[in-house]
Amino acid sequence: MTNAPTYLPEYIMFGLIASSMVVAAVRVVTTKNVVHAALWLVLVLGGVAGLFILLASEFTAITQVLVYIGAIVVLFLFGIMLTRAPLGKSADLDNNVAQRIVGALVGLSLLGVMVYGLVNRWSDQKIELVGSSTRQLGQTTEQISDSIFSTYLVPFEVVSVLLLAALIGAIVLARRD
Amino acid sequence: MLINAYLLLAAVLFCIGVYGVLARRNGVLVLMSIELILNSVNINLVAFGAWWGAQQPCGAAQGCAATIGPVFALFVITVAAAEVGVGLALVLMLYRNFKSIDIDQVDSMKG
Numbered sequence: 284m285t286n287a288p289t290y291l292p293e294y295i296m297f298g299l300i301a302s303s304m305v306v307a308a309v310r311v312v313t314t315k316n317v318v319h320a321a322l323w324l325v326l327v328l329g330g331v332a333g334l335f336i337l338l339a340s341e342f343t344a345i346t347q348v349l350v351y352i353g354a355i356v357v358l359f360l361f362g363i364m365l366t367r368a369p370l371g372k373s374a375d376l377d378n379n380v381a382q383r384i385v386g387a388l389v390g391l392s393l394l395g396v397m398v399y400g401l402v403n404r405w406s407d408q409k410i411e412l413v414g415s416s417t418r419q420l421g422q423t424t425e426q427i428s429d430s431i432f433s434t435y436l437v438p439f440e441v442v443s444v445l446l447l448a449a450l451i452g453a454i455v456l457a458r459r460d
Numbered sequence: 461m462l463i464n465a466y467l468l469l470a471a472v473l474f475c476i477g478v479y480g481v482l483a484r485r486n487g488v489l490v491l492m493s494i495e496l497i498l499n500s501v502n503i504n505l506v507a508f509g510a511w512w513g514a515q516q517p518c519g520a521a522q523g524c525a526a527t528i529g530p531v532f533a534l535f536v537i538t539v540a541a542a543e544v545g546v547g548l549a550l551v552l553m554l555y556r557n558f559k560s561i562d563i564d565q566v567d568s569m570k571g
Contacts, residue, residue: 293461301469308473308496312480317488324492327473331499334466338510343530347502350537355495355544362488362548366555375562376486386482394475401467408463410511420513421526430527431534442538449542456549459556 304330466507473500487551487561
């Protein structure tokens, strides 16, 4: 029993991160304050980065923090500022009650279908990371960069061109003329 | 750790995001809900990558199939960044033309 891997720390961290993420995500879609929604979104994105660390995928976690929390949330805050949203509570962020009920029904039925499918198919599969190195799992930065620049080179170039196109498109849309 | 723990968490986040897209009226908040959806997909991708790596450990040789999970998640992050850039530019245009980012008021094409 002394050599059996223990999963307890993983369970505790996952429980903490997952519960705070769900609470923060619910706050993102229900809060009455636009700036608070952006800040709750930071908590969700940081939780996703924590899950990536738990899954031994450190490069993705760092990228998540840099791109999402560092760039996208700042972009959101700029968008909130430039559209002169009221900084306090505002009453007109949500649709009317009927549309919200329809939204909740769609979300819940989708959740039911997905939970049924996932439990049906994947409930006997485990991720057993304890005991295997990051290299064996194929998650080191070296392996990821190797495969980006060899196997997935063409998709990588396509994504670069897409970013350039989005950059130019955003400038064209947002400039005053 | 059951893989379903990650998959069910991602499903919950996805559905919260779908609710946000349908229930919010403010353009910026709709974009935030789309970010929730994209992030839940990323959790799935990385979880399956780790699952694959745990099933078939990579040797010293190059070209490990399990890297597809994080690589694809990186692509999704890139596309999400592009989407937010263009989306916020559109929201700014909405604000400039309609003096409001209420997406219910953008009904010029309604018959």
